[in-house]
Amino acid sequence: DTTGCIVACKNDKAHEAIAKQLENKTCHRVYKTIVVGNITHDDGLVDAPIGRDPRDRQRMKVTEENSRDARTHFHVLERFNVATYLECRLETGRTHQIRSHLSSKGFYIIGDIKYGDSEINKFFRTNFDLKSQFLHAETIIFKNIDGDLSYLNNKEFYAPMDENYKKIIGRIF
Secondary structure (H helix, E strand, C coil), X not given: CCEECCCCCCCHHHHHHHHHHHHCCCCEEEEEEEEEXXXXXXXXXXXXXXEEECCEEEEEEECCCCEECCEEEEEEEEEXXXXXXXXXXXXXXXXXXXXXXXXXXXXXXXXXXXXXXXXXXHHHHHHHCCCCCCEEEEEEEECCCCHHHHHHECCEXXXXXXXXXXXXXXXXX
């Protein structure tokens, strides 16, 4: 249910190059989201390991058990008394990383049925026509790619935000 940029590799060579980018943390990925609650500091880092929830294999959670390191940087773009508009940058790339990191701190992405608040989600579905979680992969930038994909170095791939998301931002903030 995340909108925006997605990377697909057409062959094994490309897959290896992109996997190396992720492993070396040289691929910059920027997301935009709205969370319930007011984050009081302008910038932050959630540095907490993530692993599968033993009760629900489709859900990830912040845990030390059977987990992998995960780091999500965030920057507050706008605040409203009941919501915060964030830019998130992934240092690592784990399944559901932004969603599980923010929810572990009590900040639920609006529309997120797996990690969010059902009453808030219902409110946004009804009043803002939000049909999915408000999480948008806005930008991907590749750095230090060797070989055949070196032409991607420092190229920025940008996906504009859905018009309904823009309307939601305008109505809340």
